[in-house]
Amino acid sequence: MLIEQYATYIGEGNIEEIKAVAEPLKGLKVLHVNSTRLGGGVSEILYRLIPLMRDLGIDAEWQVIKGDEEFFKVTKKIHNLLHMPGHDKLTSEDIITYMRTTHANLSYIDTSPYDIVFIHDPQPMGLIVNKRQGQKWIWRCHIDISTPDEETWKFIEMFVNAYDAIVFHIAEFAKEGVKIPKFIIAPSIDPFHDKNVELDRNFITSTLEKFGIDPKRPIVLQVSRFDRLKDPFGVLQAFKMVKRACDCQLVLAGGYASDDPEGEEVYNEVMEEASKMKDVFVLNLPPDSHYEINALQRAATVVVQKSIREGFGLVVTEAMWKEKPVVGGNVGGIRRQIVNGFTGYLVNSIEGTAYRIRQLLINSEMAKVMGRNAKERVRHTFLITRQLKDYLVLINYLINSDHIQR
Amino acid sequence: MGEFRFKSEVWTSEYTGIKANTIHAFLKALRHVHEDVIYYHLYRNIFEFHYLPLDYANSFAYWMAENGYYVLAEKLSVIDPLQYTSLEDIRHDIIRILEDSGEDLDVLCSKPFYFIRAVRMAVDLNIVAKDLESFVNGLKKIGWHSLFYHLVTARLKLGKPINDFSLWFESIGEIELAREIEKVNLWAHTLREVKGQLISIVERKLYAH
Known part of the structure; x- marks a missing residue:
């Protein structure tokens, strides 16, 4: 059955x-x-x-x-x-x-x-x-x-x-x-969906290399469509603050529909901002890039979902299932997924986002424990x-x- | 030797439509809501394992803290549902804590409280144990809801301050086993972990026989 x-x-x-x-x-x-x-x-x-x-x-x-x-x-x-x-x-x-x-x-x-x-x-x-x-x-x-x-x-x-x-x-x-x-x-989420299935280590590495991301250095990732309510600019600012203390890379992966002029505008603005920074990768992926997103989530050290307003935001659960600690905006359904201080952190500002990302990058053991807790929470509830x-x-x-x- | 029937109780959540913006409104609602509302807000946290941030033990306490009532949040957190055999007793104790708080109950809270009710459904799993061996086999076949039902909810059903498994072990003369099972800490472990612990406790006893 x-x-x-x-x-x-x-x-x-x-x-x-x-x-x-x-x-x-x-x-x-x-x-x-x-x-x-x-x-x-x-x-x-x-x-x-x-x-x-x-x-x-x-x-x-x-x-x-x-x-x-x-x-x-x-x-x-x-x-x-x-x-x-x-x-x-x-x-x-x-x-x-x-x-x-x-x-x-x-x-x-x-x-x-x-x-x-x-x-x-x-x-x-x-x-x-x-x-x-x-x-x-x-x-x-x-x-x-x-x-x-x-x-x-x-x-x-x-x-x-x-x-x-x-x-x-x-x-x-x-x-x-x-x-x-x-x-x-x-x-x-469905653990058997392409977005969530287990992946071969080589596929994960080759996906990173395909996009020019260094597999050996820590990765901070946000997966979301290019939308102001997902606050990609806030993530960029937070990353600037983190970068002063930690050697890491930022990946903003998402997309926008061809009939979404605002999405294209946000993407272009993000690209422009990112071009002034080092180690930032902005990936505009087709909507069926499930394995690529899966690989990026599995390769990430810390996952961010810094939304300003959110429906439920199941992308948080997807990352939690892959044993990642998630730093998420304290809004909507994100509040129901992240248990603050146990599976990740809920944040209310750009500074809070930077502080928690830095904390997780520095304390890799703590990040691992939170990641394990996160997976158990999804297994039980999501x-x-x-x-x-x-x-x-x-x-x-x-x-x-x-x-x-x- | 009496048999043990493994049962389960599953639930989903229904929003009652009652929303409180002051402690006064909260208290007024608490006096009248269905007892499955109290069940939902007090017991779900044990089931879900850290459904709420760790600082507070239940959603009533968490709401108090969110609105700056830290003392009340602590007082409500210390209520341990496992020590109760009646939801009405819990309701009574919460009301007493709030009435004696000395707080201005009419101050508008920045975050409202949403009263949610557990819609509960009992299920018979058709698994029966007659001795330790069939019990441990049964234990391996049940899920988290069944485990929760026998370890937690059964106290309310039977009105006895002990879990259902231990009660049965006592009835068949396995007093030590009953005590060991009762000692397993539900607040410290996920139900998945608890299940593993119970299986190893009973198997240890079984193979020692």
Whole structure:
């Protein structure tokens, strides 16, 4: 069985527990719907979660909504406005576009045979209008909607209230006043994904050499797309401070989409800044560079994720899984992953970032211990098997909830 | 000789929608929330192993520290759930500590507290032990949740200040083994490590027989 492969990482006992939780759900029809089959954290998890659910006897399926460029422009706008109010507003034309595409998808995606329907993010959430009696619908919200643009929220709210539950990454992301049950389930990583599998030492070395990085000297690494909210400029400044005391290299690895002009602008600015400094490597990698990123993370001495604002930031967990101490911004989901002083450090400033990087570079034994702690924390809390278990408990709870006194 | 049934209890987390911005609001909510909220905030840290920064032992204490109430954070940290057999007793003790604190309870906290409830689900693993040998075999087959259930949660279920394994060992006359198991420190080790320790304790006894 596929699920049993994970015993390598969490032991057979935990696999048996998952099977026991899934036992009452055998034969249940479960549908996951999102907006893309490729790219992004949601599809990455579903790619593995669906076969795992099927492996446990659950009749799980995954469907993807269709939409044209105009529709996805509107949903991107909704996404941004749910995240925080901006200059933009949701217009009546946007609402018509959203409803028209939703209507088209209602005939394309037949939700009626399923007992449980998971809808991921705002794009497909309008499908709820097809909810039939006896079904349980769950909205898996992957973004922080605690302070949304109120007009956009009002539009979304009419769909939200028809769901049986919402799932957030952390409680802080929940919108106050929502009456339906709100569950907190953190995202996870798959140890069998190309980004996380064990790598041959020679591949790691040759990857470093390919980019001109010295494998023999300490490496400070931040992996993130080129975005001001990831604060690459803050990392560069912190590195300048560290460099005065330690001989080390900085790698900023990431990318930007071809249709993301701001990403290109940030990348160019970072390149310009980095060109004035020694031992800084700015790598603009294609989105499928999983093995390269994996190799860089495994080669790093200290990993940094100095975000100013963050959804969950699973790249932190990816580095922790590779036994790296992580210095992360004290924001969003990063606060849930790093245990300050035990698996790495949470920082609030450029100076704090520099201080903690330096501390970890100087105390290599301490960095090793933290790295080991970090891996254990991920094994326990942030692997896909934990997320699967959470979903199974949630489904069990919802299908029995009509009989539960709350 | 009575048999031992290995069980488990898994859970997920539900945000109650109750958010407190003052100790006063926190206290008011604490008096009424479901006891599985107390279970979540007090016990999860033992399960997760260092879910919270090490300075404080539970999320109530951590919240106090985040808002500058360091004395209260220490007083709440010393509450050891393993010493309790009732969640209501824990609730009572926390309320007493806060009421006696002498702090101005209405000062607005910079960071709110989110009350979360553990949605718990009991599971029978269909593993039964009749003697030490089948017990150690059973132990090898169970996961972290089952271990946690028998070592920690069973105290609440049975209302007895001892773990489930030790209770069974006592019932079959293995008093020394019962004591050794009870001595394993859950705060100092991950459940993975604890499992290994338990297996070696029982195997040592088994092979000495």
